[in-house]
Amino acid sequence: MPEPYVHGYSPREARRLADQANVLADRLHAGVRYPAGARVLEVGCGVGAQTLHLARNNPHSAITAVDISPASLAAAQQLLAGVGATVDFVQGDLFALPFPDAAFDHLFVCFVLEHLPDPVDALRHVTRYLRPGGSLTVIEGDHGSFLCHPQSADADAAVACLIELQRRAGGDGCIGRRLYPVLCAAGFADARVEPVPIYADPSAPDAVEAFTRNTFNAMVAGVEQRALEAGLTTRDAWQRGMDALERAAADGTASYCFFRGTATR
């Protein structure tokens, strides 16, 4: 039985998510600003890495964050309490949340759909909690967009292991490119998707550290054991891939593209 959340729940993974959120926050959350008093529901908040920025950027909105994992919610609560942000955390399955219909003005969904077998169905289910005319914001990555210099077939093979494991777990690590049709198929109106690129080279050591090493390379590194167990790679091939990714961080370049979609109920 495959683990549905491919990245796992380790403390190292939690730190990776926080690093990622910090360096990417300005880009990913650009334009994600809600009016004072707006009722905002974050679906699938995980350890709160994005909730943190959602709350910081919208201090006068009423933010509710739900996740299916009690452990993740506990971590999220601790993270948010540490910065004095007020968020209402609720444990629940997104297919059966404990809210009345149309209880929220805005939905925020970040790095969630990529892990679901049927993202259209998931969005259709949560739509009911959004008032008519309310907005949906969805942010996803697309691992197929990763480019690095020096180019390396070994690095590409390691990334392909992540994509394949995510596929076997029922998800889609390349969902970014199909966000638009997903939003439309879920019945939303006025769907708009924009690319959110991130690029790091030695001229910006902070970006290299935060994105290339601590976000992307760490995400790939996190599936080593599963990739080996699944027979998708060997210890040697995996090491060559990780060495190539580290070379891209050490004195090369790395590029990746997220996609941010917005739509209206």
Added chain:
Amino acid sequence: MPEPYVHGYSPREARRLADQANVLADRLHAGVRYPAGARVLEVGCGVGAQTLHLARNNPHSAITAVDISPASLAAAQQLLAGVGATVDFVQGDLFALPFPDAAFDHLFVCFVLEHLPDPVDALRHVTRYLRPGGSLTVIEGDHGSFLCHPQSADADAAVACLIELQRRAGGDGCIGRRLYPVLCAAGFADARVEPVPIYADPSAPDAVEAFTRNTFNAMVAGVEQRALEAGLTTRDAWQRGMDALERAAADGTASYCFFRGTATR
């Protein structure tokens, strides 16, 4: 003997370049603004597709544009005359241009390095025409960044033909990701590279038409004959690839990333 310029010199190709320049101009030329009186040299202007925007955006600069192809220069002159822009066109090989040293304040190089066997050497050669403290702007694509929905191995194979043909002609269709090390190795200071993403889906039919169909898909379509002659594909496989690219335009999505680098002599 491989044709060094992989895209060829047909009228259809000239129109493709003009379409591309029009839709991409705002993004590609963002920030490419020079002071009044600045002496600007565009190296490798081709049919003037970018020269047009350079001249429009910098009406009070003194723009000189060079290319090795007399036919391209004639087309560029006609294009620029049609919009009343004043540009000094000069025919010449970038490795031996008829200018005194330090004759220019700024160099502009767009979609040129990707076609050269040694882009570092090329930049080193043209550096002499730039005054110390002057700026260099380089814009290149990276065909490895292309993503489309629906995903298609056939489309990927067609794009791979373009990349391989460009490699055999001595170029690098994936140069975008290594622009930073190229600028550094050429001896420039303060090198900075930023990604310039473009994305098109049915919510923006103009972008689909101008980018996906008339720029990217047309660029791939342009190498059909060479790909067949080189034995890189078959008629059937090629057609499947082009059908997949057309599906991405018809009701799917397409994403691509250019890279813009700036540096100082």
